[in-house]
Amino acid sequence: xxxxxxxxxxxxxxxxxxxxxxxxxxxxxxxxSKVALAALPLAIGSMxxxxxxxxxxxxxxxxxxxxxxxxxxxxxxxxxAMATGSNTTTYLVxxxxxxxxxxxxxxxxxxxxxxxxxxxxxxxxxxxPNNYVGNPVTGNPFTPPSYDFTARxxxxxxxxxxxxxxxxxxFEDTGVRAYQGQLPDLLGNTDGVLTQVLQISxxxxxxxxxxxxxRRLGLGAIDNPKPWITNNIPPIISLQPxxxxxxxTVQKGVEVTSIAGYNGNIPKTAATEAFDEPLDKATVxxxxxxxxx
Amino acid sequence: MFFLILTVLKILPPERVQLQTxxxxxxxxxxxxxxxxxxxxxxxxxxxxxxxxxxxxxGAGIFVAxxxxxxxxxxxxxxxxxxxxxxxxxxxxxxxxxxxxxxITPYYGLTASELELIDDxxxxxxAHKGILKATLGTNAITDIVTVLTPxxxxxxxxxxxxxxxxxxxxxxxxxxxAKYFTDTNYxxxxxxxATVQARHSAYAREILSHNTFSxxxxxxxxxxxxALSPLAVFTALKPYIExxxxxSNLPG
Numbered sequence: 001x002x003x004x005x006x007x008x009x010x011x012x013x014x015x016x017x018x019x020x021x022x023x024x025x026x027x028x029x030x031x032x033s034k035v036a037l038a039a040l041p042l043a044i045g046s047m048x049x050x051x052x053x054x055x056x057x058x059x060x061x062x063x064x065x066x067x068x069x070x071x072x073x074x075x076x077x078x079x080x081a082m083a084t085g086s087n088t089t090t091y092l093v094x095x096x097x098x099x100x101x102x103x104x105x106x107x108x109x110x111x112x113x114x115x116x117x118x119x120x121x122x123x124x125x126x127x128x129p130n131n132y133v134g135n136p137v138t139g140n141p142f143t144p145p146s147y148d149f150t151a152r153x154x155x156x157x158x159x160x161x162x163x164x165x166x167x168x169x170x171f172e173d174t175g176v177r178a179y180q181g182q183l184p185d186l187l188g189n190t191d192g193v194l195t196q197v198l199q200i201s202x203x204x205x206x207x208x209x210x211x212x213x214x215r216r217l218g219l220g221a222i223d224n225p226k227p228w229i230t231n232n233i234p235p236i237i238s239l240q241p242x243x244x245x246x247x248x249t250v251q252k253g254v255e256v257t258s259i260a261g262y263n264g265n266i267p268k269t270a271a272t273e274a275f276d277e278p279l280d281k282a283t284v285x286x287x288x289x290x291x292x293x
Numbered sequence: 294m295f296f297l298i299l300t301v302l303k304i305l306p307p308e309r310v311q312l313q314t315x316x317x318x319x320x321x322x323x324x325x326x327x328x329x330x331x332x333x334x335x336x337x338x339x340x341x342x343x344x345x346x347x348x349x350x351x352g353a354g355i356f357v358a359x360x361x362x363x364x365x366x367x368x369x370x371x372x373x374x375x376x377x378x379x380x381x382x383x384x385x386x387x388x389x390x391x392x393x394x395x396x397i398t399p400y401y402g403l404t405a406s407e408l409e410l411i412d413d414x415x416x417x418x419x420a421h422k423g424i425l426k427a428t429l430g431t432n433a434i435t436d437i438v439t440v441l442t443p444x445x446x447x448x449x450x451x452x453x454x455x456x457x458x459x460x461x462x463x464x465x466x467x468x469x470x471a472k473y474f475t476d477t478n479y480x481x482x483x484x485x486x487a488t489v490q491a492r493h494s495a496y497a498r499e500i501l502s503h504n505t506f507s508x509x510x511x512x513x514x515x516x517x518x519x520a521l522s523p524l525a526v527f528t529a530l531k532p533y534i535e536x537x538x539x540x541s542n543l544p545g
């Protein structure tokens with residue numbers, strides 16, 4: 001997160017930002033070299049107050065805060081799962097897969113801390129979940145009262161590994177789609193935050209592929225999932241809403257099944273698998289709402 | 294007998310996949326020294342442009358570009374968004390050629406699951422390649438000549454290790470290309486492909502070694518995947534390409 005990134009971010013929301021700030025152009029030029037680092041947040045704050053009200057900057061942070069909400073959500077899901085059971089009784093996550101899910105949990109925690117720090121550096125207030133009991137200062141994002149991952153006893157998760165994996169797959173696939181749905185609001189910031197959000201989204205996709213493979217190879221799940229999303233097939237039918245739109249086969253106005261493949265054209269299943277599809281913020285919010293307290 | 298099969302497979306595959314042969318004959322003259330190329334940038338003196346270019350790197354290439362001469366056996370990838378897209382198109386062609394060969398001469402010890410998925414890997418790359426070509430339209434470079442001799446297609450471990458290298462590179466290429474696009478709508482397309490490459494990488498990693506889908510070789514302490522500049526991606530691909538390219542205006 002640097003000053004130029006923030007400027008570009010704001011330019012997305014307001015293309016006239018540079019004109020509005022033009023009287024202070026000499027200040028802009030000197031940023032990063034001559035202004036003492038410690039004074040930077042204060043200086044930025046006062047400069048923007050002269051050109052804007054509060055709304056533009058807060059809409060910029062909305063994107064990162066929404067991402068932060070999703071990362072809190074995912075971290076809490078995996079941390080709870082990894083802490084369920086013991087080696088004297090039985091782990092929820094079996095020994096063979098614990099190293100993998102520990103890695104997933106660690107990444108989600110890193111994402112929480114990365115996003116929280118970034119938002120904080122913009123001088124804005126990072127998102128915290130409802131009923132938050134974690135400690136942002138020590139970097140602990142674990143907050144059990146904030147979530148009910150059974151969705152009021154709709155799902156069996158922490159006493160059933162197969163059930164845990166079905167939701168895990170859905171959360172990761174939805175996370176990938178949610179990040180892609182946020183990209184339009186970050187296109188003005190092509191030199192910083194945008195790249196980092198992309199770098200997070202591909203890690204979520206790695207997680208999704210891993211969980212799908214554990215279900216495919218380890219559990220022999222009945223839907224026999226591939227590491228990629230085929231058509232709009234959910235792990236269980238009640239999670240269908242998370243996959244609506246994933247069967248799209250038109251990219252940039254081109255019907256992918258009209259493209260030459262190896263024998264004939266690209267098959268429809270491959271056309272849907274080869275591209276993940278965005279989900280807008282309102283849809284994602286409605287999908288995770290049943291799991292929040 | 295087993296050894297014999299391996300040896301035959303190692304020798305037999307057409308190791309250079311020549312998809313089309315007219316590669317080097319593409320006329321380059323019409324792409325050279327268009328008189329308006331530099332001028333539009335030079336005359337764009339709006340404050341916004343000035344602020345974006347502040348730092349002084351952008352101006353340096355303009356005069357070099359106007360003097361560029363592309364040798365006749367060399368394919369010019371273009372400049373700006375076209376160069377970035379063509380570079381991704383080159384990459385997808387290498388991946389498509391790799392998986393096509395991996396389908397023709399599958400490695401020894403393919404499981405039923407792997408047999409089912411190896412078509413997908415090829416088809417996804419062909420879809421990516423096709424959509425990039427359609428997006429580039431007349432600016433798309435011709436089909437390239439790939440060099441796959443570094444790959445021992447009969448050997449499972451070698452094929453999967455190459456798949457991992459290619460897929461991790463593709464993830465980093467799409468992530469890294471985003472900030473170089475002027476038309477940001479391209480980013481919405483390439484991001485959809487980036488996450489699928491990440492799924493491929495995780496798959497190849499997992500069937501080679503469980504619980505390695507996103508280990509520290511590709512994901513840093515902040516939980517971020519890699520991002521590489523177009524030039525860095527081209528350099529990584531070079532051992533797998535015979536076609537000569539003029540990348541003088543490729544960013545990075």
